[in-house]
Amino acid sequence: MEPQPNDPRLQEIHAAILAGQKIQAIKLWRELTGAGLAEAKESIERITEEARAKNPKEFAQQPQPKGCLVAAVAMIFAGISAGLLFAFFTGR
Structure with a gap:
């Protein structure tokens, strides 16, 4: 099941990705979509790469x-x- 673009839980997933909390983002994605672990991991990695390409400054500001x-x-x-x-x- 693909989430609706205006679903507020997507913002929570995006915030987890920006915070470097990949496991939390995967967990939230699984809860939202009902996806399996491997599928959720692939989706979060894809979303992360797309977000990084669209907004590289957001990712550059992350503290290491x-x-x-x-x-x-x-x-x-x-x-x-x-x-x-x-x-x-x-x-x-």
Whole structure:
């Protein structure tokens, strides 16, 4: 089933695509159309490419993940390691 062009749920799908939430967009598409997983994935990829071609500026403004979580985990690991080494070598 193809959704009607004026269906407000299409705006929600478009917002998910712009936010980089592909899985959410696929889920919403499946709920809207009753499509299977593979068909919904293909539809969302097609819609994404069409939207990217029509409005490249919308996609260029998306923030890219910076890897802050990885850096934070590395810092915590380094701190724990330093503490363990200090305790080992000082006998505390």
